[in-house]
Amino acid sequence: MVQAQAAAARPPKRSRSFYDKEVQAVVWQVVFLAIVLGIGYYLYSNMQANLARQNVSTGFDYLRRESGFGIGESWIQYSPAASYSRALLVGFLNTIAVAIVGVVLATLIGISIGVASLSRNWLVRQVTGVYIHFLRNIPVLLQIILWHTLITNERFLPLPRDFLAEDGPSPILGGLYLTRRGLFFPSFEPHIGWLGALAGLIIGVLVAWMIARWADRRMAETGEQFPAFWAGVGAVVACAAIGWLVMGAPTAVSYPEVGRFRVSGGATITPEFMAVLFGLTVYTSAFIAEIVRAGILAVPKGQIEAGRSLGLRESVIMRKVILPQALRVIIPPLTSQYLNLTKNSSLAVAVGYPDLVSVSNTTLNQTGQAPEAILIMMAVYLTTSIVTSVLMNWYNSRIQLVER
Amino acid sequence: MAAPPTSQVGAAAWARQNLFSSVSNTLTTVVIALALAYLIPAILQWAITDAVLTLKPSAESWWGYEFAPNAEVCRTAAGACWDFIAEKIRVFTFGLYPQEEQWRPTAMILLLVAMIAISVNSRFHNRWLLVAWAAAAAVMFILMQGGVLGLPLVETDKWGGLPVTLIIAVVGIVFSFPLAILLALGRQSDLPIIKTVCIAFIEIVRGVPLITILFMASLMIPLFLPEGVNFNKLVRALVAFTLFAAAYVAEVIRGGLQALPKGQFEAADAMGMSYWQKTGLIILPQALKLVIPPTMNTFIGLFKDTTLIIMISMFDFLGAVRLASNDTVWRPFYVEGLVFAAIVYFIMCYAMAAYARHLEHKLDTGHRS
Numbered sequence: 001m002v003q004a005q006a007a008a009a010r011p012p013k014r015s016r017s018f019y020d021k022e023v024q025a026v027v028w029q030v031v032f033l034a035i036v037l038g039i040g041y042y043l044y045s046n047m048q049a050n051l052a053r054q055n056v057s058t059g060f061d062y063l064r065r066e067s068g069f070g071i072g073e074s075w076i077q078y079s080p081a082a083s084y085s086r087a088l089l090v091g092f093l094n095t096i097a098v099a100i101v102g103v104v105l106a107t108l109i110g111i112s113i114g115v116a117s118l119s120r121n122w123l124v125r126q127v128t129g130v131y132i133h134f135l136r137n138i139p140v141l142l143q144i145i146l147w148h149t150l151i152t153n154e155r156f157l158p159l160p161r162d163f164l165a166e167d168g169p170s171p172i173l174g175g176l177y178l179t180r181r182g183l184f185f186p187s188f189e190p191h192i193g194w195l196g197a198l199a200g201l202i203i204g205v206l207v208a209w210m211i212a213r214w215a216d217r218r219m220a221e222t223g224e225q226f227p228a229f230w231a232g233v234g235a236v237v238a239c240a241a242i243g244w245l246v247m248g249a250p251t252a253v254s255y256p257e258v259g260r261f262r263v264s265g266g267a268t269i270t271p272e273f274m275a276v277l278f279g280l281t282v283y284t285s286a287f288i289a290e291i292v293r294a295g296i297l298a299v300p301k302g303q304i305e306a307g308r309s310l311g312l313r314e315s316v317i318m319r320k321v322i323l324p325q326a327l328r329v330i331i332p333p334l335t336s337q338y339l340n341l342t343k344n345s346s347l348a349v350a351v352g353y354p355d356l357v358s359v360s361n362t363t364l365n366q367t368g369q370a371p372e373a374i375l376i377m378m379a380v381y382l383t384t385s386i387v388t389s390v391l392m393n394w395y396n397s398r399i400q401l402v403e404r
Numbered sequence: 405m406a407a408p409p410t411s412q413v414g415a416a417a418w419a420r421q422n423l424f425s426s427v428s429n430t431l432t433t434v435v436i437a438l439a440l441a442y443l444i445p446a447i448l449q450w451a452i453t454d455a456v457l458t459l460k461p462s463a464e465s466w467w468g469y470e471f472a473p474n475a476e477v478c479r480t481a482a483g484a485c486w487d488f489i490a491e492k493i494r495v496f497t498f499g500l501y502p503q504e505e506q507w508r509p510t511a512m513i514l515l516l517v518a519m520i521a522i523s524v525n526s527r528f529h530n531r532w533l534l535v536a537w538a539a540a541a542a543v544m545f546i547l548m549q550g551g552v553l554g555l556p557l558v559e560t561d562k563w564g565g566l567p568v569t570l571i572i573a574v575v576g577i578v579f580s581f582p583l584a585i586l587l588a589l590g591r592q593s594d595l596p597i598i599k600t601v602c603i604a605f606i607e608i609v610r611g612v613p614l615i616t617i618l619f620m621a622s623l624m625i626p627l628f629l630p631e632g633v634n635f636n637k638l639v640r641a642l643v644a645f646t647l648f649a650a651a652y653v654a655e656v657i658r659g660g661l662q663a664l665p666k667g668q669f670e671a672a673d674a675m676g677m678s679y680w681q682k683t684g685l686i687i688l689p690q691a692l693k694l695v696i697p698p699t700m701n702t703f704i705g706l707f708k709d710t711t712l713i714i715m716i717s718m719f720d721f722l723g724a725v726r727l728a729s730n731d732t733v734w735r736p737f738y739v740e741g742l743v744f745a746a747i748v749y750f751i752m753c754y755a756m757a758a759y760a761r762h763l764e765h766k767l768d769t770g771h772r773s
């Protein structure tokens with residue numbers, strides 16, 4: 001298009017030779033495209049022929065068929081009678097669950113370790129340095145498998161039924177059972193009131209956000225300060241409490257009951273989830289710590305000194321002077337760490353956590369429809385990656401320095 | 405009368421400044437010191453004091469002892485069972501490679517280490533090094549595969565352990581590099597079709613986990629090929645790993661291309677150079693020098709990613725450790741095997757990272773923008 005317009009704008013008499021740069025550009029692109037499409041068509045036709053010979057049907061109809069296999073943990077109703085598409089959804093939700101918890105924990109630990117690695121305390125610097133260098137140089141898959149083995153190995157943790165014995169271990173803090181079968185802990189009985197509290201919490205966050213904006217505006221106009229942070233915390237707690245009260249104020253707690261063969265009541269975190277979560281969090285936090293450290297070091301020293309000479313407290317300098325400037329350096333590499341963590345959650349299949357890859361793999365082995373299963377897997381990860389980077393780019397563009 | 409100023413030198417002053425400069429600082433020091441005083445002895449007790457490593461005197465051994473692994477002793481011990489590693493070190497290192505032929509992978513690893521040792525020395529950076537690498541690659545392949553020169557044939561599905569880790573890493577990195585240069589140039593190109601195809605390839609590969617690409621290679625390549633033609637599993641993994649590595653390295657190289665001042669491109673155009681002259685003589689030599697340190701970091705990441713091939717049931721070093729622990733006698737001591745593997749991977753990655761820092765320091769001639 002562009003070339004056609006450029007050609008039209010030129011004097012019409014100009015002769016074209018094969019050695020003309022623009023002619024060559026078009027010719028080479030056509031040749032390139034032909035080769036790419038040719039290879040693609042060749043591979044596709046081979047695949048069709050191979051699938052036809054193996055009597056494997058193509059298409060996505062299989063997604064509606066009954067899956068026939070069970071899944072260890074699920075956030076939604078699922079049974080072997082459910083369809084393959086529902087099984088894949090369960091796997092996807094498991095992937096998302098471990099990725100979100102992992103991202104939050106890795107960010108918190110990473111920022112703490114990164115800030116601590118710049119401490120004035122020699123001992124703190126040494127310990128954080130060992131943490132960062134040691135953990136980022138061990139493959140994450142190995143770390144996940146090691147955590148899983150540590151948790152499930154008979155030499156380290158007891159079985160639930162060991163708690164029944166006279167001389168057996170006793171639960172941590174009276175209610176936490178850390179065993180080879182997972183972590184069992186007390187939880188509230190499901191009740192509509194908890195949904196009310198959750199809704200209140202969300203409203204509270206919105207209210208806190210509005211208070212913060214109002215306080216910022218007032219300070220910019222009048223210079224008067226307002227304890228926006230504590231007011232925000234108060235708003236969140238108050239709204240959640242109101243939601244909880246209005247919807248029936250449930251207080252019933254379910255405690256884990258250790259039986260001979262199984263544990264009933266309470267809530268459970270499986271060893272697989274723990275292993276994947278620990279592995280991903282610890283590995284990624286080492287990288288985030290290094291990113292945070294570099295980001296803080298990138299803020300010119302004069303900024304800190306200027307803050308001190310204005311008489312600001314160290315904590316205010318950190319919050320209002322260093323972090324906003326460091327964030328501009330931190331956000332882009334942090335985004336790629338979040339994407340890495342999400343993609344690395346696919347390693348969950350190594351320890352049997354039923355994530356998307358694990359469920360897809362079972363689906364693929366049962367139906368033989370490898371191209372479709374792999375296509376779905378790739379499409380889901382690609383979409384997740386794109387959504388994450390769009391969100392993070394939006395956040396990044398908001399915090400960038402606005403120049404003239 | 406004012407007190408004399410406190411000393412600014414010596415161990416006491418150092419401790420005052422670095423450990424006890426304020427109340428909160430002192431508190432932190434004490435808490436961490438207590439935690440370490442609990443943790444370090446506990447770890448040492450598990451790994452050394454209570455650990456099991458059975459030796460027996462031997463007249464034939466050059467150091468007077470030999471390993472005598474005993475799982476029964478391990479089962480009663482409170483600490484680590486290093487006997488597991490003594491017993492299975494051959495499996496860890498060579499996987500299922502036939503025992504009487506294991507001198508061949510050993511020779512292959514030694515040759516590879518020697519070549520790497522030569523290559524990191526800048527005195528040998530000339531075109532003979534490339535010839536030497538080509539020759540060494542041929543020798544290594546013949547050593548591993550055999551079938552000629554009186555060496556018995558060992559099929560690739562018997563390969564395992566450290567040689568497989570090294571082959572995947574080295575081959576993947578070496579072959580991905582030229583491909584990555586082409587992809588990076590394509591992405592920066594003015595030609596819309598080439599640019600679109602390169603962007604699509606790079607972004608799709610970077611957007612999905614390596615494991616899906618490995619599944620694709622192991623399950624789809626047989627479908628893509630006409631009937632009767634097939635590659636073995638190792639080659640399929642190598643293809644997948646090379647393509648994966650290329651997309652990541654391409655982005656690093658793009659960073660170098662973008663960091664070059666625009667004047668360099670314009671000057672080359674003004675000299676009337678063709679695209680390939682400009683790229684080969686002006687742009688790439690400068691851009692590649694800029695990206696050597698970040699490329700090394702990418703390579704370290706890719707080296708760690710080689711462990712993922714255990715997912716398509718191949719046995720690299722980690723896979724071989726896993727394989728060894730399937731022995732029911734030693735099953736409980738899988739942890740020790742994994743700890744050993746973690747130490748081995750750590751040493752290799754840390755060495756590469758140290759070399760990367762050295763390069764970064766050496767190449768930093770202050771010309772960067």
